[in-house]
Amino acid sequence: MASATSAASATSTTSASASLAPSSESLAPASSKKGKYSGRGARDRYREDLVNRVEAKLPQKRFFRQRAHANPFSDHQLDYPVSPDQMDWSPYYPAYFARTRGLPEPIDITTDPNEDMGAEAVALKKTGIVDIVDIGCGFGGLLVELGPKFSNSVILGMEIRTSVTNYVTERIHALRIQHKGQGLYQNISVIRANAMKFLPNFFQKGQLAKMFFCFPDPHFKARKHKARIISSTLASEYAYVLKPGGIVYTITDVEDLHMWMAEHFNGHELFERLTPEELAEDECVAIMATATEEGKKVERNKGEKFTACFRRLPDPEW
Numbered sequence: 033m034a035s036a037t038s039a040a041s042a043t044s045t046t047s048a049s050a051s052l053a054p055s056s057e058s059l060a061p062a063s064s065k066k067g068k069y070s071g072r073g074a075r076d077r078y079r080e081d082l083v084n085r086v087e088a089k090l091p092q093k094r095f096f097r098q099r100a101h102a103n104p105f106s107d108h109q110l111d112y113p114v115s116p117d118q119m120d121w122s123p124y125y126p127a128y129f130a131r132t133r134g135l136p137e138p139i140d141i142t143t144d145p146n147e148d149m150g151a152e153a154v155a156l157k158k159t160g161i162v163d164i165v166d167i168g169c170g171f172g173g174l175l176v177e178l179g180p181k182f183s184n185s186v187i188l189g190m191e192i193r194t195s196v197t198n199y200v201t202e203r204i205h206a207l208r209i210q211h212k213g214q215g216l217y218q219n220i221s222v223i224r225a226n227a228m229k230f231l232p233n234f235f236q237k238g239q240l241a242k243m244f245f246c247f248p249d250p251h252f253k254a255r256k257h258k259a260r261i262i263s264s265t266l267a268s269e270y271a272y273v274l275k276p277g278g279i280v281y282t283i284t285d286v287e288d289l290h291m292w293m294a295e296h297f298n299g300h301e302l303f304e305r306l307t308p309e310e311l312a313e314d315e316c317v318a319i320m321a322t323a324t325e326e327g328k329k330v331e332r333n334k335g336e337k338f339t340a341c342f343r344r345l346p347d348p349e350w
Contacts, residue, residue, distance in 0.1 A: 110224065110230070112225060112233045113234065114233065115233065116235055116236045116239075119234055124221035125186060125219070127215075128186065161186060163186055164178065165189075165242070165244070166244040167248075168191060168192070168249075169189025169191050170326065171196060171325050172220075172222060173323045173324045173327075173328075174189075174320055176220070179220040183215075185241070186219050187219055188221055190227045192224065192225065193224075197224040200222040204217055204220055204222065228266065231269055231270075232269060235273040239273055239275065240274050240275065243278070243279075244320055245280070245282045246320050246324045246327065247284055247327065248289070250284065250286040250288070250289040260289070262282070264296055264300065267297055267300045268302075271300065271344060276344055276346040277343065278343070279314075279341055279344070280344070281316055281320055281341050282340050282342075283337055284337070285326075285335045285336060285337055290338035301348070302347070303343065303344060304343050305343075310341075314341070320339075321339065
């Protein structure tokens with residue numbers, strides 16, 4: 033499956049009067065007051081150099097900015113599989129999959145004779161199936177935090193915005209190079225997708241163990257509530273892809289949205305809310321509160337965060 037292509041490529045004009053000092057997360061030179069990545073076409077020059085880079089430096093967010101939210105009902109140009117069986121995960125998790133074996137069959141990278149993924153892959157014996165998903169992953173903060181902590185899981189971020197998806201892709205690529213030989217960050221990836229429309233195209237019934245909804249678009253106006261990522265219909269789709277015992281994690285700084293999400297999951301027969309004691313024992317609750325860009329922003333502004341998590345119940349007997 034090819035990478036998603038944006039419906040319209042955004043162009044940015046950036047001017048800077050100060051020099052761009054190099055750092056561990058920057059590709060910009062400091063040779064002059066107006067660096068290479070200043071002025072008209074700065075974004076295009078930066079991204080071209082990013083593709084041709086030799087060093088594994090993390091991308092700069094300022095070259096990947098776009099609107100905070102995207103309309104999920106727009107006809108975005110998206111690539112998606114007809115069914116989960118047709119999904120090619122090999123470009124996203126190259127240490128776990130091989131195109132040469134046929135798709136979608138996963139490989140055991142510790143024994144497959146046709147794949148030489150390097151020493152870092154030998155230590156990573158995986159089932160080759162995505163089991164944790166971050167819906168609307170933004171700039172990938174949660175993915176980066178969860179990857180090393182859940183090394184036995186394969187984690188996917190789904191993001192609808194083109195530039196943001198590109199940023200996370202470059203971020204993960206750089207982290208993999210920086211930690212080559214350690215096997216880190218091979219189990220995380222990102223894909224441009226509209227989860228409100230195509231989630232069952234990517235995942236089998238009962239495939240996922242965890243789903244995260246961190247600081248989703250609140251869509252404040254009543255006429256926009258239909259665009260919220262949580263609804264009665266979507267809750268049924270989430271129940272479909274979650275295995276019994278799987279957990280949905282939600283967090284927001286908007287109390288009205290928090291109540292909305294809790295109401296829709298509480299009212300669904302296949303979900304039950306986790307108790308405060310269970311929340312306190314789940315490390316993912318603490319991670320999602322501080323790992324994302326939005327979470328850090330709320331923290332800086334001393335705002336309040338509202339958390340609710342829900343367990344997928346077994347299917348009823350018919």
